[in-house]
Amino acid sequence: MDREGGSLSGTPGQLHAIVAGAGIGGLTAALALARQGWRITVLERAPVIEEVGAGLQLAPNATSILEKLGVLDRLMLHATTPEALQIRRARDGSELVRMPLGPIADLRWKAPYVVVHRADLQRTLIEALAQEPAVTIKTGASVLGFASSANGVQVGGKMSNINVRYEGDLLIAADGVRSVLRERLGLGPQDKPVYSGRTAWRAVLDARSAPAHAVRLQTNLWVGPKAHLVHYPLRQGSVVNVVAITEDEWKGDDDKDFWAVHGDPAQVSRRFSGWHRDARDLVGAVTEWRRWPLFDRNPVTRWSTDRVILLGDAAHPMLPFLASGAAMAIEDAMALAQADAAHRGDMRATIAAYEKGRIARAATVASASRRQGWIYHLSGMAGFARDAAMRRMGPERLMARMDWLYLPRQ
Ligand SMILES: Cc1cc2nc3c(=O)[nH]c(=O)nc-3n(C[C@H](O)[C@H](O)[C@H](O)COP(=O)(O)OP(=O)(O)OC[C@H]3O[C@@H](n4cnc5c(N)ncnc54)[C@H](O)[C@@H]3O)c2cc1C
Incomplete structure (x- = not known):
């Protein structure tokens, strides 16, 4: 002992x-x-x-603390500052809303909004x-x-x-x-911990293998029936972080280290086959997915x-x-x-x-x-209503809706 x-x-x-x-x-x-x-x-x-792990978005409520701890400057050597968050519709790729980030986020929420590899x-x-x-x-x-x-x-x-x-x-x-x-x-x-019925398929893709739209300096969210997709460039644009979230049944593998479990690229591609070409091209470019079952807890x-x-x-x-x-x-x-x-x-x-x-x-x-997550995965008329609401909302109201979360508390 x-x-x-x-x-x-x-x-x-x-x-x-x-x-x-x-x-x-x-x-x-x-x-x-x-x-x-x-x-x-x-x-x-x-x-x-x-x-x-893979990419993390770090909002100002987190970066302001890292700044107080004196580690933000060093982190910024590895971090990327997206210019905007763009939300697109799965079916046709049309833009639902675009929220500016970069200096506008910094000004509004008093600290930078960045993406960084965990x-x-x-x-x-x-x-x-x-x-x-x-x-x-x-x-x-x-x-x-x-x-x-x-x-x-x-x-x-x-x-x-x-x-x-x-x-x-x-x-x-x-x-x-x-x-x-x-x-x-x-x-x-x-x-x-209870399996939430959702799995995150995660990948970090060499930017040279990614379609050109995915290398743009922005965070991207695609919303579609029973699935959504998030991607953004990381590490000075040299790689692209991709997270594809699907609703599915998953049983077992409870003891496995999530990051060690590989996903089947053909299976993920099939799941996004009805989506706009930009989304399909990105998902199709990934050769190595990690399957990450999402757990929830009351x-x-x-x-x-x-x-x-x-x-x-x-x-x-x-x-x-x-x-x-x-x-x-x-x-x-x-x-x-x-x-x-x-x-x-x-x-x-x-x-x-x-x-x-x-x-x-x-x-x-x-x-x-x-x-x-429930809103992102709506389909049919409910999905249509969500898309219309997002379009109506526009960037200013979307930013205001994030104040409660992003404004530094400490
Ligand atoms: C798909 C996905 C995307 C995400 N994106 C974001 C994002 O954009 N922004 C964001 O803020 N968050 C995001 N998160 C959440 C974020 O990754 C986690 O909330 C965060 O990493 C939790 O950190 P933690 O230190 O609590 O736990 P962990 O990172 O899980 O660390 C726990 C550590 O404890 C160790 N450990 C476990 N058991 C023992 C033991 N018995 N003895 C000693 N060590 C032990 C583990 O090895 C591990 O190193 C995302 C999560 C997922 C799944």
């Missing part, structure tokens, strides 16, 4: 947070707390932190953490459980088949949508027990139809740091303030995301 101490192993009085999961949520929380003097141990199950964001956060002397990241370290009391938390896990135990002042469970730590929070038998009213808190997808998995899951994880991290600043050392008050600031917000965004 490998043992590591809690706050006693740092400088005297230094608080120690153990973070389970080196995803966007875990790393941002680690950075935000390290900046406030915490000692941090991040435990990541994967043996190496490698290029997992791996570039993860690497940027890790580079920032490397500058923090009190932060340790351990890979190949699976967290399995904890024993928590009002005085501290003991965290148990495995590293290279050896049992390990850590002691700390706080455990941040940022272990993703299928969080094992959430299972131990006693949130009831109904609290399970919101809960508690994200903690004693010295353990949930953060990111572990706390609030959400369907990606408002492109906001990572942004919510980043907001969680900043809210936690602010709660810590306000109640320094009083863990009960810190956790209560964190939950108060976050549970309702995340539930609202998750519910709006669900609704958005």
Whole structure:
């Protein structure tokens, strides 16, 4: 049994947070707390932190926080700023609405709207953490459980088949949508991730293989019957991120790492065969899809027990139809740091303030995301009505409808 101490192993009085999961949520929380003097141990199950995932849209509510943490400038070396969001109709490719982004978004929402590869964001956060002397990241370290009391938390896990135990002042469970730590929070038998009936087919395509329309510096959303398609160029236009979302039945593969599951290009192409040529050409250009079944979970009213808190997808998995899951994880991290600043050392008050600031917000965004997916997939007369409403709305009203989500809160 490998043992590591809690706050006693740092400088005297230094608080120690153990973070389970080196995803966007875990790393941002680690950075935000390290900046406030915490000692941090991040435990990541994967043996190496490698290029997992695809593109992320990061709205101003997230980039404003990355700016406060001093990592936005570095991220911008890898990020791309789309000039607009264009929404098109699947059948004939006609434009329903075009919302300006770029400098207009920056002005309205006080921070940039960017797209970035998840791996570039993860690497940027890790580079920032490397500058923090009190932060340790351990890979190949699976967290399995904890024993928590009002005085501290003991965290148990495995590293290279050896049992390990850590002691700390706080455990941040940022272990993703299928969080094992959430299972131990006693949130009831109904609290399970449920397959949403939708699958995201994800691809990152070399821009040289993509049709010319897909390389334009904008974010594209296509809406159609029981499916939608999102694409945008990434990494200075060298690749194109493509996400095709379909309604389907999916059974099994529960234990598989999603990113490891390949999709059949012919099957995806068939699904989009009735769509406008631009959409068909893009989908047809992809030779390697990853199948990503989308899970949903009903919101809960508690994200903690004693010295353990949930953060990111572990706390609030959400369907990606408002492109906001990572942004919510980043907001969680900043809210936690602010709660810590306000109640320094009083863990009960810190956790209560964190939950108060976050549970309702995340539930609202998750519910709006669900609704958005339903709207995108309407067909027949309902689809016709949606298209007419989008055309009538126009860019200014569409921007105004996003204020509640995109305006920086912290
Ligand atoms: C198709 C699709 C498109 C999306 N697009 C966007 C978008 O445009 N914008 C946006 O903001 N969000 C988007 N999201 C959502 C976003 O990807 C997630 O919300 C975000 O990555 C969640 O981050 P996280 O850190 O909470 O979890 P994760 O990124 O899942 O990280 C969890 C980490 O914990 C590790 N782990 C798991 N179990 C253990 C354990 N027991 N012990 C130790 N480590 C463990 C995992 O290996 C992983 O590294 C999208 C999601 C999908 C599926």
